[in-house]
Amino acid sequence: MIFQIDFQAGKPVYLQLADQIRLAAASGRLQPGEALPALRPLSEELRVNRNTIAKAYSELEAQGIVENIQGKGCFVKAGRSPFSAPVRKGMLAGEIDAAIVMAHHLQVDREPFLELVRERLDHFAGQLNSAQNGH
Amino acid sequence: MIFQIDFQAGKPVYLQLADQIRLAAASGRLQPGEALPALRPLSEELRVNRNTIAKAYSELEAQGIVENIQGKGCFVKAGRSPFSAPVRKGMLAGEIDAAIVMAHHLQVDREPFLELVRERLDHFAGQLNSAQNGH
Amino acid sequence: MIFQIDFQAGKPVYLQLADQIRLAAASGRLQPGEALPALRPLSEELRVNRNTIAKAYSELEAQGIVENIQGKGCFVKAGRSPFSAPVRKGMLAGEIDAAIVMAHHLQVDREPFLELVRERLDHFAGQLNSAQNGH
Amino acid sequence: MIFQIDFQAGKPVYLQLADQIRLAAASGRLQPGEALPALRPLSEELRVNRNTIAKAYSELEAQGIVENIQGKGCFVKAGRSPFSAPVRKGMLAGEIDAAIVMAHHLQVDREPFLELVRERLDHFAGQLNSAQNGH
DNA sequence: GTGGTCTAGACCACA
DNA sequence: GTGGTCTAGACCACG
Numbered sequence: 001m002i003f004q005i006d007f008q009a010g011k012p013v014y015l016q017l018a019d020q021i022r023l024a025a026a027s028g029r030l031q032p033g034e035a036l037p038a039l040r041p042l043s044e045e046l047r048v049n050r051n052t053i054a055k056a057y058s059e060l061e062a063q064g065i066v067e068n069i070q071g072k073g074c075f076v077k078a079g080r081s082p083f084s085a086p087v088r089k090g091m092l093a094g095e096i097d098a099a100i101v102m103a104h105h106l107q108v109d110r111e112p113f114l115e116l117v118r119e120r121l122d123h124f125a126g127q128l129n130s131a132q133n134g135h
Numbered sequence: 136m137i138f139q140i141d142f143q144a145g146k147p148v149y150l151q152l153a154d155q156i157r158l159a160a161a162s163g164r165l166q167p168g169e170a171l172p173a174l175r176p177l178s179e180e181l182r183v184n185r186n187t188i189a190k191a192y193s194e195l196e197a198q199g200i201v202e203n204i205q206g207k208g209c210f211v212k213a214g215r216s217p218f219s220a221p222v223r224k225g226m227l228a229g230e231i232d233a234a235i236v237m238a239h240h241l242q243v244d245r246e247p248f249l250e251l252v253r254e255r256l257d258h259f260a261g262q263l264n265s266a267q268n269g270h
Numbered sequence: 271m272i273f274q275i276d277f278q279a280g281k282p283v284y285l286q287l288a289d290q291i292r293l294a295a296a297s298g299r300l301q302p303g304e305a306l307p308a309l310r311p312l313s314e315e316l317r318v319n320r321n322t323i324a325k326a327y328s329e330l331e332a333q334g335i336v337e338n339i340q341g342k343g344c345f346v347k348a349g350r351s352p353f354s355a356p357v358r359k360g361m362l363a364g365e366i367d368a369a370i371v372m373a374h375h376l377q378v379d380r381e382p383f384l385e386l387v388r389e390r391l392d393h394f395a396g397q398l399n400s401a402q403n404g405h
Numbered sequence: 406m407i408f409q410i411d412f413q414a415g416k417p418v419y420l421q422l423a424d425q426i427r428l429a430a431a432s433g434r435l436q437p438g439e440a441l442p443a444l445r446p447l448s449e450e451l452r453v454n455r456n457t458i459a460k461a462y463s464e465l466e467a468q469g470i471v472e473n474i475q476g477k478g479c480f481v482k483a484g485r486s487p488f489s490a491p492v493r494k495g496m497l498a499g500e501i502d503a504a505i506v507m508a509h510h511l512q513v514d515r516e517p518f519l520e521l522v523r524e525r526l527d528h529f530a531g532q533l534n535s536a537q538n539g540h
Numbered sequence: 541g542t543g544g545t546c547t548a549g550a551c552c553a554c555a
Numbered sequence: 556g557t558g559g560t561c562t563a564g565a566c567c568a569c570g
Contacts, residue, residue: 049546049548062332071556084353098230101158106227110260113227114256116224120231125245147340282560295510296509321563358512366522376493386497
């Protein structure tokens with residue numbers, strides 16, 4: 001598992017980390033039950049304070065994506081999302097709206113946009129399949 | 136010109152405003168050369184500090200979307216999006232991927248996801264139509 | 271709003287604080303929309319680091335009980351719980367089990383236990399009523 | 406004697422074990438004078454470090470529930486709960502209040518809450534019965 | 541003024 | 556060894 005932190009990005013370091021782990025878990029590169037890197041080694045590797053890594057892991061734990069166990073480590077969870085259906089739909093709609101607004105701004109119309117969405121969905125489906133077969 | 140600010144959204148107010156103006160300019164709701172509302176009236180209408188409005192306008196000027204002219208006001212610039220097609224597709228793919236990753240963690244499958252995307256596209260299309268008719 | 275921190279309790283300070291605020295919000299002493307104390311003044315009053323207060327507020331935000339807004343403060347939310355019904359039931363069952371196990375240990379039988387539960391429910395209902403009438 | 410450890414629960418393993426023994430002793434499942442399982446076999450059965458089992462037994466000894474005798478083992482002590490009725494009621498009320506506060510935030514009303522309490526009581530009663538019959 | 545992020549370093553709880 | 560908590564103090568983003 002390789003992480004890439006951009007200290008110039010303005011985006012908080014702990015969110016960059018959390019996003020990358022969330023992506024890895026979603027795409028199957030991190031399998032359920034797999035352990036994340038320990039706090040101390042990772043903090044040295046990334047030249048980041050240990051508390052910052054811990055904050056990223058806590059963020060993911062609050063979202064039900066990983067589980068932190070004292071004295072053992074941090075593990076990817078398999079379980080379902082703990083949020084209710086309307087809340088899930090609202091969270092997702094917010095992310096989708098961000099993409100739609102950017103499409104408007106970039107003068108990408110409805111059909112090319114939907115085509116790109118399908119393309120990215122296929123891309124992720126392919127990643128997931130190869131991750132499962134390679135496991 | 137109507138703006139909608141959500142103080143509970145977590146997103147900075149000046150960014151909410153800038154995003155809405157950017158969208159309006161990109162979709163033709165605001166025509167090139169058209170003036171943006173003056174700072175003071177808008178700050179009273181939205182019950183927001185004048186500095187916050189000014190910050191939104193500065194943000195847009197830095198992005199080349201509007202032009203701030205001392206003592207006259209803030210005007211929408213002409214000129215299309217300066218990004219090439221592949222660059223635009225790449226930017227958009229990043230936003231779309233974020234939504235897809237979240238959908239995966241929220242256990243929303245391909246078809247319900249695409250349905251929600253179409254729903255949000257319709258939602259925005261409706262907003263734009265009613266805004267243009269009221270123009 | 272008065273808070274009481276016990277540094278000898280073993281229980282983390284940030285959880286003591288979060289529990290007291292959760293209790294105040296549940297019993298109506300803190301009304302929806304009401305602001306919590308600012309980080310800096312409260313940290314001086316309680317002789318606790320500002321980050322510790324911030325952690326308590328973040329904990330409550332993750333649970334959907336309050337909302338932190340940059341530059342404005344921390345406010346009690348009115349909205350519904352963001353968790354799905356089975357997750358809510360599971361969380362609640364865990365709390366109830368803790369009470370039942372203690373009742374077993376304290377040799378309190380089923381009927382006296384249920385009586386005490388009803389007594390505490392009445393107690394809270396009374397608090398809520400007086401808080402709403404006094405508001 | 407059967408124990409159930411949940412490594413994903415967030416609750417420390419030694420406390421899970423101590424709570425289960427405390428419950429068993431309080432409910433008569435473990436009789437006064439009876440020996441607790443030896444450290445080594447139990448640590449292998451539960452796939453837990455021996456130190457963790459030892460810590461659980463120490464915890465119980467500190468609470469006056471068992472007696473650790475060097476070289477012989479760990480035995481359940483006689484003696485009822487040493488707390489007076491009002492103290493016991495107060496301790497229990499604290500636990501019950503925690504559940505009621507959570508129920509309020511999770512939007513669970515009085516009747517469904519009482520129903521869930523009865524359900525959990527039945528659940529525990531069933532566990533105790535099957536354990537005693539299997540004895 | 542508000543809260544958010546990050547660092548450096550300490551001590552504790554757990555396995 | 557693991558993660559959890561807390562402190563002290565710095566700088567940034569926001570209104």
